[in-house]
Amino acid sequence: MIILLSFKNIFLAAILALVIAPLVQLLVPRAGLVDIPNREPHKQHLQVVPIAGGVILAITITAISLWQELWTSPTVRALLASSLVLFLFGFWDDLKSLPPLVKLIGQILGALILIGLGVQVRMLPQNGLNILLTVLWVVGITNAYNFVDSMDGLAVGLGAQAAAFFMLVTFDAGQNDLSVLSAILLGTCVGCFFYNSLPARFFMGDSGSQFLGFLLAALAIAYNPPGFEQLASWYIPIMLMGVPIFDITLVVYSRMRHKRPVYKASRDHSYHRLVKMGMSSNRAVLSMHLAALLLGCLAFISLGLPPLLANIIFASVLVIAAAALILLESKTQEP
Secondary structure (H helix, E strand, O other): OHHHHHHHHHHHHHHHHHHHHHHHHHHHHHHOOEEOOOOOOOOOOOOOEEEOHHHHHHHHHHHHHHHOOHHHOHHHHHHHHHHHHHHHHHHHHHHHOOOHHHHHHHHHHHHHHHHHOOOOOOOOOOHHHHHHHHHHHHHHHHHHHHHHOOOOOHHHHHHHHHHHHHHHHHHHOOOHHHHHHHHHHHHHHHHHHHHHOOOOOOEOHHHHHHHHHHHHHHHHHHOOOOOOOHHHOOHHHHHHOHHHHHHHHHHHHHHHHOOOOOOOOOOOOHHHHHHHOOOOHHHHHHHHHHHHHHHHHHHHHHHOOOHHHHHHHHHHHHHHHHHHHHHHHHHOOOO
């Protein structure tokens, strides 16, 4: 029945997102939620584009979750309540372009609310270290999805894939509420992807990418693989979020290496570098989606292997990622 309910919620969330998107696109410009062409050097769109992704995500996920009575689950309630804090800060940032410190405060606040509501990493013997690791993970992944939102359809497509993996594995783990929530997130991302893919009719904005990244980071913490402690399955969320993690690592490394501010947006993301190496826009986006799909499959294949072999595979992935980072940094430079 949970499998049937999950497919039902994918359908409902996708339909709701598809239906409300045109209305939201008409309304948000009245609030000033638009992206102006050439407002910053890295922006190359040619006309004013509504920043509607976050509003669509928040409305659809909240509405379907209330309808399915998921708020009665303490874990789901913790995930949604803390994620909506990130949506509000992102919405504020889309309106007013907040300073980086204020954005960071919002991310930490969301993480602390998540912890306060009972969802946190439980790997280490000292709870203080677990809390610190939770904050670092949630803030890091939130920013990773914010950074990787560098081209139409990229972040929401990566989010849809991660949500699909979580839907399947949380069902296998007996975490049915998380499986239904993941299905809702998957359907919402699919609906958003229709309008956000190239050429985008709306952008995700900070309200969309931060909300998406935070919710996925929280799902990764709440997921408990059957028969495995977090200490034995710690690499799973890292591989599942591997493409956004790689992108933010590349960008931070490159900007620090060239003595540029880390927080200042620029055309130095993985997508931009793939295009500079000769890929078309669509091919670059699809390549990153394919990499995420393969990493996700490999993560859960590794979960069923002996610990030594699983960690060898993870180490091999890190070596390949390091080589790719060096290649992209050496072959492509921001103009």
